Structure formats: C-alpha cells, structure tokens
Amino acid sequence: MRTLPRRLGVAIVLAAIVVFLSIKLNAFRDYQIAEVAVYFTAVAGLTVLTGLSGQISLGNGAFMAIGAYTTALLLLHLSWPFIAVLVVAAAATAVAGGVVGIAAARLRGPYLAGATLMLGVALPSIAYAWPGVFGGDQGLNVVFTAPGFLGANFPLTRWQAWVSAAVALVTLVLLGNLVHSRIGRNWRAVRDDEVAAALDGINVAAARGRAFVVSATCAGLAGALLAIVTALVAPGAYTITLSIALLTGAVIGGLGSLAGALWGSLIIVLVPTYVTDVSTSHGLSSTVGANIPIVAYGVVLILVMLVFPQGIQGGLQRIVIAFFGPNQKSRTWRIAPTPHVTPSADETPASQHEKEGTS
Amino acid sequence: MPVVEFLQLTLSGISFGMVYAAIALSLVLIWRGTRVLNFAQGGMAMLTTFVAIEVIYHTHSYWTGFFVALAAGLALGAICELTVVRPTIGKPPLNAVIVTIGLLILLEGLAGIFFGGQFRSFPAAFSITGLKVGRTSLGVSRSDVFVVAAVLVTTLVLAVAFKYTSAGLRMRATAFNAKIAQLSGIRVARVLTVGWALAGLLGALAGVLVSPSTFLYPNSMDVIFVYGFTAAVIGGLDSPAGAVVGGLLLGIALSYASGYLGGSVGSELTSLIAFGILVAVLMIRPDGLFAGAQMRRV
Amino acid sequence: MSSGPDGAPAGAGHVPVSGDDARRGANGTGPSNRSAPLEIEGLVAGYGGVTALHDVTLTAGAGAITAVLGANGAGKTTLLRAVSGMIKPRRGRVLLGGHDVAGRSPEQVVRAGIAHVPEGQGVIAELTVEENLRIGMMSWPSGLGRWRAATGQQMPGGQQAAGSGRAERAAALDEAYGRFKPLSDRRRKLASTLSGGERQMLVIARALLSRPRVLLLDEPSLGLAPQIMAQVMDLVTGLSREHGLTIVLVEQNAREALAVADHGVVLNLGRIVASADASTLAADVTLRHHYLGF
Numbered sequence: 001m002r003t004l005p006r007r008l009g010v011a012i013v014l015a016a017i018v019v020f021l022s023i024k025l026n027a028f029r030d031y032q033i034a035e036v037a038v039y040f041t042a043v044a045g046l047t048v049l050t051g052l053s054g055q056i057s058l059g060n061g062a063f064m065a066i067g068a069y070t071t072a073l074l075l076l077h078l079s080w081p082f083i084a085v086l087v088v089a090a091a092a093t094a095v096a097g098g099v100v101g102i103a104a105a106r107l108r109g110p111y112l113a114g115a116t117l118m119l120g121v122a123l124p125s126i127a128y129a130w131p132g133v134f135g136g137d138q139g140l141n142v143v144f145t146a147p148g149f150l151g152a153n154f155p156l157t158r159w160q161a162w163v164s165a166a167v168a169l170v171t172l173v174l175l176g177n178l179v180h181s182r183i184g185r186n187w188r189a190v191r192d193d194e195v196a197a198a199l200d201g202i203n204v205a206a207a208r209g210r211a212f213v214v215s216a217t218c219a220g221l222a223g224a225l226l227a228i229v230t231a232l233v234a235p236g237a238y239t240i241t242l243s244i245a246l247l248t249g250a251v252i253g254g255l256g257s258l259a260g261a262l263w264g265s266l267i268i269v270l271v272p273t274y275v276t277d278v279s280t281s282h283g284l285s286s287t288v289g290a291n292i293p294i295v296a297y298g299v300v301l302i303l304v305m306l307v308f309p310q311g312i313q314g315g316l317q318r319i320v321i322a323f324f325g326p327n328q329k330s331r332t333w334r335i336a337p338t339p340h341v342t343p344s345a346d347e348t349p350a351s352q353h354e355k356e357g358t359s
Numbered sequence: 360m361p362v363v364e365f366l367q368l369t370l371s372g373i374s375f376g377m378v379y380a381a382i383a384l385s386l387v388l389i390w391r392g393t394r395v396l397n398f399a400q401g402g403m404a405m406l407t408t409f410v411a412i413e414v415i416y417h418t419h420s421y422w423t424g425f426f427v428a429l430a431a432g433l434a435l436g437a438i439c440e441l442t443v444v445r446p447t448i449g450k451p452p453l454n455a456v457i458v459t460i461g462l463l464i465l466l467e468g469l470a471g472i473f474f475g476g477q478f479r480s481f482p483a484a485f486s487i488t489g490l491k492v493g494r495t496s497l498g499v500s501r502s503d504v505f506v507v508a509a510v511l512v513t514t515l516v517l518a519v520a521f522k523y524t525s526a527g528l529r530m531r532a533t534a535f536n537a538k539i540a541q542l543s544g545i546r547v548a549r550v551l552t553v554g555w556a557l558a559g560l561l562g563a564l565a566g567v568l569v570s571p572s573t574f575l576y577p578n579s580m581d582v583i584f585v586y587g588f589t590a591a592v593i594g595g596l597d598s599p600a601g602a603v604v605g606g607l608l609l610g611i612a613l614s615y616a617s618g619y620l621g622g623s624v625g626s627e628l629t630s631l632i633a634f635g636i637l638v639a640v641l642m643i644r645p646d647g648l649f650a651g652a653q654m655r656r657v
Numbered sequence: 658m659s660s661g662p663d664g665a666p667a668g669a670g671h672v673p674v675s676g677d678d679a680r681r682g683a684n685g686t687g688p689s690n691r692s693a694p695l696e697i698e699g700l701v702a703g704y705g706g707v708t709a710l711h712d713v714t715l716t717a718g719a720g721a722i723t724a725v726l727g728a729n730g731a732g733k734t735t736l737l738r739a740v741s742g743m744i745k746p747r748r749g750r751v752l753l754g755g756h757d758v759a760g761r762s763p764e765q766v767v768r769a770g771i772a773h774v775p776e777g778q779g780v781i782a783e784l785t786v787e788e789n790l791r792i793g794m795m796s797w798p799s800g801l802g803r804w805r806a807a808t809g810q811q812m813p814g815g816q817q818a819a820g821s822g823r824a825e826r827a828a829a830l831d832e833a834y835g836r837f838k839p840l841s842d843r844r845r846k847l848a849s850t851l852s853g854g855e856r857q858m859l860v861i862a863r864a865l866l867s868r869p870r871v872l873l874l875d876e877p878s879l880g881l882a883p884q885i886m887a888q889v890m891d892l893v894t895g896l897s898r899e900h901g902l903t904i905v906l907v908e909q910n911a912r913e914a915l916a917v918a919d920h921g922v923v924l925n926l927g928r929i930v931a932s933a934d935a936s937t938l939a940a941d942v943t944l945r946h947h948y949l950g951f
Contacts, residue, residue: 056453103638106645110396113456114592115641121585122634128627240585244398244460251457287475294468301461302443309450525791528784532792535783541763542741542773544796544867 007176011169018165022158030157032269034229037164038222039265041171043249044258045218048175050247051256052184053211054191055104059116061243062123063216065235066093067223069127072140072233082144082228086167089224090217097216101209120243127235139234142227164225171218172258178214179258187211219246252304254313263312267304272297363496368618369611370499375572376610377510381565382587383594383602384514385558390596391534392554394452395444398459401584402466403439403559404566407431408575409474411567412481421482428563436559440552470577478579481570506568513564514603517557530554586613589633593640595647604648612636692720692901693754693870695740695771700749700759702739709735711927713749717871717920720901722893724918724935726911726949732927733907734776737873740905741773742766753871767796772869776876776907779860782849786840789848789859790833793866794826833862854885861892871903872896878910886910890917911949915939923948 018037022030046060070089074080080088100119104112127134134140146159178184186207189197198204227233249268254260275293308315382400389397407428415424443462447455485501521527532540533550541547565587566580573579590609594601616632644650695717703709709732717723725733739746742763751759758769767773780789834841837858843851851859857877864872874893878886894917896902908914915921921938923931925948931938938944945951 050453103642107641108645110390110596111592111641111645111647113396114588115637117585118589118630118634118637122630125627125630129631240581248457248460251453255451255453288472290476291468291471294471295465296468298461298463298465298468301464302458305454305458305461306443306446309447309454525795528788528791529795532781532784532788536781538743538775539779539781540792542743542767542775543792543863544764544767545792546764 002180004173004177007173011173014172015165015169018161022161027155027157030155030161031229032273033161034157034164034225035269036262036265037161037168038225038229039246039249039268040168040261041164041225042219042222042246043253043264043268044168044171044175044261045215045222046246047250047253047255047257047261047264048179048187048218049211049215050250051260052179052191053187053208055208055211056109056113056247057116057212057215058113058240058243058247059100059119059123060215060219060246061238061240062120063093063096063219064223064226064242065124065127065238066096067220068227068233068238069134069140069223070220071224071227072142073133075142075144075227076140082163086221086224090220093220093223094213094217096220097213098209100216101212102205104212105205105208117240117243120240124235124238135234137234137236139232139236142231142233144228144231160229164229167221167225171221175214175218176258183207183210248301252301252311254311254315257311257313260311260313267300267312271300364618367496367499368614370503372611372614373607374499374503374506374610375569375614376590376607377507378565378569378583378606379587379590379609380603380606381510381513381561381568382584383591383606384517384599385561385565386588386591387594387596387599387602388554388558388561390591392530392551393444393448393455395447395455395459396588397555397558398456398584399439399462399466400558400562400587401580402463402470403432403435404562404583405575405577405580406466406470407435407559407563408481408566408570408580409470411563412479412575413474415482421484425484425567428567429560432559432561432563432566433556434559436562437552437556439559440555444555445548445551467577474577476577478574478576481567481575483571487571502571509564509568513561514599518599526553585630586633589637592647593637595644595649598647598649601647601649609633609636692903693770694719695871695903695905696750696752697736697740698750698752700736700739700746700751702735702744702746702749704735704744708747709927710739710746713924713927713929715922715929715932717903717905719903720897721919722897722904722906722917724911724914724921725905725907725924726914726921726938727924728948728950729909730926731924733924734875735927736924737773737775737875737905737907740766741771741873743773743775764796767867767869768798770868770870771873772864772867772871773873774860774864774875774877776879778856779863780848780851780856782847785845785847786851786859787830787844790830790840790844790863790866791826793863794829796867797826829866833866837862853881854888857881857885857889858892861889861896865896869902871905873905873907875907876909877906878908878913886913893917911945912939912951 018033022033025033042060042064046057049060050056067089070092071085074085074088075082100116104115107115127139128136131137144156144160146154146156150159186197186202187210189200189202190204190207194204197207223238226237230237245268249264250261251264252267253262253264272293275296276289279289279292304312310317382404385400386397389395389400410431411424411428413424414427415421418424439462443458444455447458483500483502484505487500487502489496489500490504521531529540529545529550530553532543533545533547537547540550565583569583570579573583586609587606590605591602592605593608594603594605613629613633617629620628640648697716698714700710700713701708713732713736715723715725725736727733735744738744739749739759740751742758742761742765746759749759750757753770756769758766758771761769763773781792784792834844839855840859840862843855848856848859861872861874861877877889877893881889890913893904893906897904897919906914906918915935915938918935921931921933921935922929923938923944930948931941931944933941
C-alpha cells in the first residue's frame, strides 16, 4: 500500500466488506468486527512503534485505558458528541505518549521493555486508588446509542461495528501515510542504526518520541472505541494482559506491517472464541473447558512464531515470492526487518551459533 | 513503636526482596546466555510449585516436595529450552519473547487443567510466628529467615560454581563470546540448556518460598514475575549482583510503601511506587545500576 | 617477546622435547602422525542469498604453511569459516586425514583437529589469561570420550589418544606458559589488559592447546605494529617447522605472508586464480600487481 490512492482503495474495499458482513451476520459477529477494529487500531500503532522505530512497548494497554477512561468521563459528565470525545481522548493519550516518549528516549531493548511493562501494570491501579472519580473496581458505565437518523430498529451492535471500523480505517490510511513519509523513513533509519541516523542529521530523540506519540494516540483511539463497544470501562479490562496481547498481535501478524496488524488482530479476537466454541461443544468439564482455550492460544502463539518467524505477513510474502518470483510485485508485500530490541544479531550469543548442528 | 515497625517492615521487605532477587537472577542468567527475555519464568515457577504441593500432599513431607520442586525446575527449564526456545535462536529477537509469552499462557492453562483454578494454600518451611528478642517482636519469622538464607545460599553456590568450575567457565565464555567459545570446542548448545535449567531451579525456589504468602493458583506468580523483572532491570540485566541488589531495593521500598502509606491507598499504589523507582533508576542509569560492570565486547 | 640471535622469538619453539611429543611417544604414536594435509574440494559457501566461494579446491600440504591471499572481499575469511564450521558450506568436502568434516559444527571440527583463529579480537576480554587458555582445552575428550581414549579406541577425526586428565591439562598449561613468557607473567590478569601483540599470542596459544593438526590463521597481524607483526610471523614459522603443524594463513599483507609461506593460493571474487609455490608467486609481478597490491 505504497501510495495514497492504493491505501484509500484498500480502505474503501474493507469498509464495504465490513458493511456487508455487519448486515449479513448476527449481533455477536458485529461485536467481533468491532473488536477486531479496536485491536487493529491499537496494534497498528504498536507495530509502527516497535517494527518501524524499533522501540518495544509492553504498556500500550495503559494508553488504551487513558483513552477509555477519558471517553467514559466525558460522556458521563459532559455528554459531548462522540466525535468530539474521540478527539479529546486522542489528544489526552497523545500527551501521555509524549511524556512516556521523552522518558523512553534513553532506554533501549529490555530496559524499555521493563519500564513499559511496569507502566502497563501500574497505570490501571490509579482507577483503584481513586474510586470516587474512576468508579473503582466496578468501573464506569458508558452510554452510547445509534444516531436517530438510522431509525429506531438499527441494531446498536452494527452501529458500533461501523464506528469502530471507520476509526480503524482512518487510522490505517493515516498511518500508511506516515509510514511512507519522511517521518517513517527517519524511524527506520533510527531503528537500523542510531549513530548513522544522527550523523545524517536526524534528531533521534525527537523521532523516537514522535513514534511513541503516534502509537499512544492509536491506542487511545482504540481505548475510546473499546469503551463504547463494551459499554463499560473497568480496570480489569486494561491489565497487563491487554498490553501483552497487543504486542503478541503485532509480532504474530508481522512486525512493522499494517497488514500484519490486521492478521494479528484477527488472531487475538478469533482464536480464543473459536477454541472456546470447540471445547464447549464437546461438553468438557468447566475447569478443563475454561482452560483448553488458554492452552490452545499459547500453543498457537508458539507454533505461529516457529513456523512463520517473520509473522503471518512474512509467511504470506514468502508464498507470494514463491509464486511470482522475487520481483517488484512481491516487494510491495515486504514487511520491515525486525527491530534491534536486543544488541544486533551479530553480537548475540544466540545467533552466533545458529549454524551449530547437534552437539 | 516506630523503630520496631521500621525493623519489621525492613525485614519483611528483605524477605520478599530475596524472592524477587531469585526471579531476577533467573532472568539475568537466561539473558546473559541467550539474550532472551523469559516471560514464562513466573509460569514455570508456578508449575513446579504445584508439583511440590502435590508431592507434599502425598508424602506428607515438606522437604521432599521442596527438593522435588527444585529438580522439576531443572528439568522444566531444560525442556523449555530444548523444545520451544532453541528454534528461535538466530531469528528476530522478539520472536523469542512471543514464544515465551505463549509458553507462559500454555503453562497457566495446563496448571488450570491439571491442578484446578482455585486458590491453594502452600505450607511454609518453618514456623511463621514472629521471632522475638526478649519481649520485642522482630516482625520476622523463622520462615522469613529461611527464605533469605535459601536464596543467599543458592546464589553463593552458583556464584562460586561459575567462577571456579570448568562448567562455570564454559558458561561464562559462552555468555561473553559464543563464537570464540564454539571455536574452542565448547558445546554451546549444551551450555544454553544448562543455563535454562539453572534458571528453572531458581524460579522453582522462588515459587516455593513465596507461595505461602500469596497462595497458589495458576496466575499467582504473575505479579512476582513482574517485580522480579523490574528488579532485574533496576540492577542491570547483565549483572547477577544487580539482580540481588535490585530485588532487595524493590522489596524493601515496597514494604515501606504499603506499610507507611497504609490502608487501601498504600496497597493499591505499590505498583505505581515500583514504577516510580524503576523510572528514577533508569533515568539516571538507562542500563540499570550495575551496567557496564559486565559489558560485553564484540 | 624478546628476539633470539636468529630473529626467532626467544622461548618460542626451542623446547627440546615438548610435552605433546612425550605423551604421544608414550602412546606409541610419533610426532609425524601429527602432520596431515587439509584437502578442500569443490567448496561452495556464502551468506544468505550471496555466494562468496565458488567451487574452491585447494590442498594445504602437511606440515607446510599455505598462504591464502587476495583483496578484501575475495572470500578468504569465508573460506576459513566454511572449513571450521562457522558457516555451513553448500557443497564440497573438507578432508583432514581422509575424514570429511564439511558441514560439521565448530565444536566438532575443532575436535577433529582443525583450530581456527578468527580475525579481529580473538580473546575473551572479560576472562583472565589463564581462563582464556583453559578454554582452549575444552575440546579435549572428557567423560566418555576420555575412557574411549584411554582404552585405545580410535577417535574419529584427529584428536590423538593423548591423556586429558588434570595432570595433562596442567602440563599443557605449563608448556604454553613456557613458550609464551609474557602470558605467564600475566596469567591472573584480565585479557583486556594485554597489548595487541600479547593478545595475538594468547589467541594462538589457546588454539594450540586444542592440540590441532591444522591451524587456520585469519589475519594474525591485523592491527599490529610491524615489529610485533614480524614476531608473530616468526612464531607461525616456528609452529610449522618445529611441530609439523599444517598452517593455513590468510593475510592481507601478501608480501609478508609469501615470505614465510611454502605455498600460496590467490582468491578473487570467491574463485582461485592462482596456486603455486610461494617463491613463484612472489616472483610473478603481474599477478602481484593485479591481485595482491604490491
């Protein structure tokens, strides 16, 4: 999706698919479409942060929480139109992202991972500490209705799916613009070789901070969407598990790729539900039945990573190359090389003996 | 009395801190050898602790369960490395992270299936009643002392083994420069498996030591893992000494926080305080407190 | 290293009966068994999508010094890496004493008797000199391997049935310290405190401790002052003359390399373009200008 027209084309096609599916399928599927859209918005931001600018974040769930709580509070106390709420939520999260980005500018690899992990764990606890404002354990209810002009019989779930998908697709187009712009190129330069990038005149700290702002904003939008889709904002939904799920989705789908963000979101949403369906239909006992999806999800993560080291998008790319040859056409599917979360591959003891056979 | 309270909080903090240190050490061990962040460390510890409780239940012997847990930790660490982590070597670094996350989820699910999801109590090694000097309560029990001693002894034994045995030399050589190690005939694959096995042992130790306080259930080690990871980051991921210092620092600080801030606010905010400490340390030393002490050269 | 009257470094190679010979004598095998030719046949190797070596065939004569020369990027280092197992060759054979070690892992190749001293920093700076040396002995048989050796069973590949217990290790260390005095003076110091020349000495000493039959040296003189470089070259010569070690010497500095070598091979873009006696190569002015830069 290199050019803007192509991106818009993809967005329009996806929008059409969403509208079609939301009409054809039942309410639960609408809910899943909305879920996928929510996750896509967040994962897309994260995959840009980690895949393009090389900064790992285990705390984007916290940004989602900021977006969600801002939305809930605004809707609760001020009854603004949703679009305005969305803008404010995005802005609030962007500011938070900027603050984190400044702090994160000096951190690398596992240290950044540790700091963002702790952020993801700590931030939601604010909701518990000030239950008067944030509703504590129970959280805040969110009231969101479909607009009048759609008619009284328009299913709310379908409207939620449409709104979420719309935000997700706008994010897709805008991120695509960024990724292929000079800002995106600067990110890649910083990821690949900070020193060289600095010598090239790129302000490394600013570029890295910018990436955090972008990814946080995406997460904030996703949080706002999640608030209206689930009609509830409670700390239990924004734990570290969420942050980890986002990272998982980004890597599984194919790091640095917007298409990868879509695959990853689909996996996050669909696999657990599918496996739960399978296990309940087999009538397994509740303890076992509740845990089989968990086991299966873990196995899926491991297997996908082992079979598709470049993520699903990378795997697809290999298939495309196999069919079309390594030419221009397949190049458009190429995903970005993975970031140096750890010291470069040549330096790690791990890769230094990648050619060792059995010992 | 304020002094007694301070002492109690400090000693209790040291006790928890040593548990964080054990997890931190296991993470450092794996990080130095393979440059992998093992997110499954807590899950592995949880599983071996479940094994321990079953053994204790059937043999009515705490110590049998204790040592079986340690042995299970060795085995589980080695198995995880051989099956799941080995294929990620040489691939993009985040792959190993996702694989260990998958492993964590898998282990928690398996624990739920085989051991059930309800909270189980885990016995302590020694009495948990507070020790007294004269009539003053020290605020720490024999059990707490055992926790500190067990981690310290294990750490020292490992440190001595690393420095003075040829197996330890093999591991250090592989961690510093695997290329040279390999060219000299060191079977680096085997070394890595041993590293993971030892990390598994440390995790198992942490699990049995802390579970009396936290109860045992599939997610019981998640928080301990997070704090252990934080401790490792504070100390510097390449530094075993840093892991211990980081663990103690965190344990004591969190103990003061929940003790002095009191009430629900204090306990809710422990994670925020941990975050604050972490950020404070990293802003001053982005690679941890003991960074550069063990710098790898290319 | 101080120089003796004939220019050879004092203390290098002037040990009347080396510990190695004594051990081999006790086991009934003589020093001549040590020398073995290294035969490389049709080796093809590369990195990722790029092939760096195209069908390379050469023989490093037993007990001789074979220089591998060529410009940067000609494939010299790739050749050594493919032989020692650091990279897996795509095709071809690497024969040592009749056994093909191509494609084996570095740990197995060093046990077969080929020691590789890679270019650049070969010491582990965070370890002491003695620890670095001890690492060199980690390819010795231990456990089951040692029992096999003691009962006289044939070792696959090259490692001769010499002892590998603690006494032998101590003796080997002493011999290394005897040969390399500066290392002896600094045995407990970190390797990072050594000078460039001393590090090169340490690296070669470590490689020798693995009791190899073939030594692959990748640019041993890189980054060293000319004086030290000369000492290193003398050391290399001594290893070949006195101990019958088969040496493959990769060097950018072709003139120096040809001065010590018996045979020379020139690589260009991954192919062999010349293979002859060192003196013949040194005399071929056109060749020198074209490929060797002097």
